[in-house]
Every structure is written in C-alpha cells, then in structure tokens.
Amino acid sequence: MNAVARRERLMELLEKADGAVSATALAHTLSVSRQIIVGDIALLRAAGERITATPRGYVLDRSAAGELRTVACRHTTPEDMANELNIMVDNGCTVVNVIVDHRVYGQLVGQLDLSSRYDVSVFIQKVVEHGAKPLSDLTGGIHLHTLRCPDESAYRRVTEALQEAGILLT
Structure with a gap:
C-alpha cells in the first residue's frame, strides 16, 4: 500500500472508530511502524484534517453537540x-x-x-x-x-x- 492509500485508510479507520485509537493499534492494522503512523497523522493534520491526540490515542473532532x-x-x-x-x-x-x-x-x-x-x-x-x-x-x-x-x-x-x-x- 502506498503512502496516499495508507493515509486514506487511516482516515477511514478513525472515522469508523467509536473512540480513541492508539498509534500502536493503527500501526498493527496497517502493517507499518508506529513512527509511520505518527508521521502520517502529522501530514493529515497539516492538510487540514481535524485529528486530536488524546492520552488514549487519536480521535477525529466530530464537533459534538453541546x-x-x-x-x-x-x-x-x-x-x-x-x-x-x-x-x-x-x-x-x-x-x-x-x-x-x-x-x-x-x-x-x-x-x-x-x-x-x-x-x-x-x-x-x-x-x-x-x-x-x-x-x-x-x-x-x-x-x-x-x-x-x-x-x-x-x-x-x-x-x-x-x-x-x-x-x-x-
């Protein structure tokens, strides 16, 4: 899987997640290192994706009601x-x-x-x-x-x- 396809898949995983997903879990799912995931997240954020790092992992900011x-x-x-x-x-x-x-x-x-x-x-x-x-x-x-x-x-x-x-x- 090339980098662009991996980042698209990464976004799909975050969109489907019920909560935070750790970089380690994402790395395991995508068969890459944790560092690759951290770099991909940085690039996705730079491209405007609203990804937040929490103590439990990454989440998409869905602008919850309230x-x-x-x-x-x-x-x-x-x-x-x-x-x-x-x-x-x-x-x-x-x-x-x-x-x-x-x-x-x-x-x-x-x-x-x-x-x-x-x-x-x-x-x-x-x-x-x-x-x-x-x-x-x-x-x-x-x-x-x-x-x-x-x-x-x-x-x-x-x-x-x-x-x-x-x-x-x-």
Whole structure:
C-alpha cells in the first residue's frame, strides 16, 4: 500500500472508530511502524484534517453537540485531580482539555477527551504508571478545563459540585 492509500485508510479507520485509537493499534492494522503512523497523522493534520491526540490515542473532532464552557480550578493532590474529573463526567460533561498559563511558554494545552469514570480511571492510571505530573503542577495547581456540556444545567451542577469540593477557583 502506498503512502496516499495508507493515509486514506487511516482516515477511514478513525472515522469508523467509536473512540480513541492508539498509534500502536493503527500501526498493527496497517502493517507499518508506529513512527509511520505518527508521521502520517502529522501530514493529515497539516492538510487540514481535524485529528486530536488524546492520552488514549487519536480521535477525529466530530464537533459534538453541546455547549463549550470553561472552569477555573485549583488542586494540589492526585486524589483531588481524580475527584475533580469525576465530578465533571458524573454531571454529564466531557472534559475536553486542561490549560495552564506558563510564565515562559504561555498557554499550554493538554487534550483529555474524558467522558466517563472509566475514561478518568484510565487517565489517572497512565499518570501513575508513567510518574507524570499534572500540567497544573507548573502553576501551583491553578488550571482551566474546557468542558463540553449537554446544557446549561449540567454546567451549573459541575460548578456547584466543584465549589462544594473546594476545587473551583473563584
């Protein structure tokens, strides 16, 4: 299969996927190396394809329905991070990303795409396994999350629950 046909097949696989697909899984399916997939994704993005890299793999941005809202949070423990994310997904919102404002690099964004407790648990497990620090460690725990909420009431439930948990930055 030539490179053009491989990229077309790659897009088909992403379009049919129910969730994120890892570069390793795509490489296995297309019988190429993971690095070839990473390069193909970069070229597809440069060509205008809306592919997002998440902790679980690549997804197509299908511009899901819902209101995009931002919440400002502060936490300092891994337990608070898990609690914060679970509050958001338990109230029906998808945690699209995390954003910190770094003194040197400016705005840093980490794509999350978390919609369920399962997604949160997989994310937290990866953080632990890799000894990763949350982006919010760079800013004393202060960070933003972009949420995709089905409606205004879901957003209000999230902010009220984060306020009760002492995580919402006000």
